[in-house]
Amino acid sequence: MVRGLGASELADLYEKYAPTVHGRARTLLGRDSDAWDAVQEVFCRLLKSGGAFRAEARPMTYIFQVTTHVCLNMLRSRALKDVPWDAPDETAEVGSDPQEVEARNLLRVLARELDERALQIATLHFVDALTQEEIVEVVGLSRKTVGRELEKVRSRARELALEPRP
Amino acid sequence: MSGHLSRLALDELVVGDAAPPPHLATCAACQAKLARLRDAAGAARVAPEFAWTRSRVLAQHEESAEEEAAFSWTRWFTRFVTPSRDSPRKWLWAVPLAAALGLASVVVLREPPDGVRIKGGPFVSVVRQSDGAVDATLSPGDVVTLSLKAAPYRYALVFATDATGKVALLWPSRGTQSGDPAALVIPPTFIVTPGDFVLDAFFSDAPLPAEPGRAALAIRAAVCATRTQLSDCQFPAPLDGAAHHYRLAVPVSSGP
Numbered sequence: 001m002v003r004g005l006g007a008s009e010l011a012d013l014y015e016k017y018a019p020t021v022h023g024r025a026r027t028l029l030g031r032d033s034d035a036w037d038a039v040q041e042v043f044c045r046l047l048k049s050g051g052a053f054r055a056e057a058r059p060m061t062y063i064f065q066v067t068t069h070v071c072l073n074m075l076r077s078r079a080l081k082d083v084p085w086d087a088p089d090e091t092a093e094v095g096s097d098p099q100e101v102e103a104r105n106l107l108r109v110l111a112r113e114l115d116e117r118a119l120q121i122a123t124l125h126f127v128d129a130l131t132q133e134e135i136v137e138v139v140g141l142s143r144k145t146v147g148r149e150l151e152k153v154r155s156r157a158r159e160l161a162l163e164p165r166p
Numbered sequence: 167m168s169g170h171l172s173r174l175a176l177d178e179l180v181v182g183d184a185a186p187p188p189h190l191a192t193c194a195a196c197q198a199k200l201a202r203l204r205d206a207a208g209a210a211r212v213a214p215e216f217a218w219t220r221s222r223v224l225a226q227h228e229e230s231a232e233e234e235a236a237f238s239w240t241r242w243f244t245r246f247v248t249p250s251r252d253s254p255r256k257w258l259w260a261v262p263l264a265a266a267l268g269l270a271s272v273v274v275l276r277e278p279p280d281g282v283r284i285k286g287g288p289f290v291s292v293v294r295q296s297d298g299a300v301d302a303t304l305s306p307g308d309v310v311t312l313s314l315k316a317a318p319y320r321y322a323l324v325f326a327t328d329a330t331g332k333v334a335l336l337w338p339s340r341g342t343q344s345g346d347p348a349a350l351v352i353p354p355t356f357i358v359t360p361g362d363f364v365l366d367a368f369f370s371d372a373p374l375p376a377e378p379g380r381a382a383l384a385i386r387a388a389v390c391a392t393r394t395q396l397s398d399c400q401f402p403a404p405l406d407g408a409a410h411h412y413r414l415a416v417p418v419s420s421g422p
Contacts, residue, residue: 007227014220019207020177022216026206027173036215041318043223045409060178070318073371077317077348128173138174 005047014043017059021067027100028071028107028127041070058137064128065138068120076111076119103127106157113156121146122153171196180207288316289412290324290367295355303417308358312337314347319369319409322347323379329361331387335376336365343373364415368408379405 005013018039025038045066103126110122117139124130124138136146171179171189176196178184180203190196210216291300291313304310314337316322323344324337337354338345368379382405405411 005227007224010227011220011224014223016181018216018219019210020180020203022210023203023206024173024177032215036219038318040219040222040226043219044226047223047227048409058178058183060174060181060183064174064177069371073320074318077320129170130172130174134172134174 010043010047013046017063018043020060021063024064024067024128025071027103028068028123029074030100030104034074038067038070038074042066045070061134061138065140068123068138072107072111072116072119072123075107076116109160110153110157113160114153117141118149118153118156121149122157125150125153126157171199176200176203180204288319288322288367288369288410290314290322290365290414292365292414292416301414301416303419304358305419306358306360310356310358312354312356314350314353314367316347316369319371320346320348321370321373323368323370323374323376323408325366325380325383327364327366327383327387329363331384333380333383333387335380342377343375344368344370345373358418360418360420362415362417364413367412367414368405369410369412370408372407374405374407379408 021042022035022039025035025042026032029035029038042063046063106126107119107123110119114122120139121135124135130138132143132146132150135150136143139146141149169189170193171187175184175187176199179186179190179200190200292304293300293311293313294302294304295309295311300313312324314322314324321344322337323335325333326336327333336356339354366379366383368374
């Protein structure tokens, strides 16, 4: 049986990774309060899957994967309830980086268009600028599958005239 | 690809998990981006929310440790009641037991402590339509709306347990598995009947079948009714596949 994370181990991981988890959640979600909710959720998930986390050669890839999953769930839930897709992003707080706002607007639209896996890959590709190898590592799918999904999301983004500036 | 460092690579540099790649020394854009991420991480670390969130995560750790130590009725139910390929008859002995528990469930269910709501976390609330009161003491005949927030999860399953220990699937009202509250067009509305009740909401990333949850709660209600210590019943029943459980006790006054 895999041992879960101990309290001190969890506290150490929080000290080290929570600020970057918050930064990425803030990029994806736009609202600081939502980003802290995501931080809490990410660490609660780490708590439940301590063994899987320890087995990772690159801990950040695992944290990246969990953070993506948590934030996209929040985003998808918000996308279904929020204003029409072509309305401006009013959830963004003042002072947001324009590139971050552009990335969030793209995600808001794609959240209504793509399934869960494609949306995750689209996020890693368009928002986080991960290489295909990095995406393979984070999502744990084959290179072929990731390549196919990438083609699909690029094509959909082109149809929607949304592909971000290079 | 642009050739610049990805967010993953930059975040690894921020936390010190990787050595700076050669590209960084020659790329002003990546250096600026890294500096911004380091500043943001520094600001997050000194924000009051950093400490509050850490407290909540560590509190969750303590709670999980206590739950681990407690007996899991769901695991017990799954292990002994679900038929398996190697021993298809193993579960048959549970039929008379289930019938006995069904009879035992007429014993009054003790009211559990009120749910503790963590800010922003998934929860269920009961809103009285006449005055908008949230999670207030209700009266028979009150018309209430169920307010359900599943984020950061996607699916929710809500059961109501009445004072006699009878468990019913409250939402989704039709169907056999959990639903996506974000797809709701009209919030679910109910008329309150006499007797206190308890709502148990289970949140998950994938749909959960309703029956194991209903059965586990019914068994737990019956067992709780036989215990003398309130602490015996204070932990929610863990449900396989559920990422989060929220419990809300709703008192109903005897008068209209």
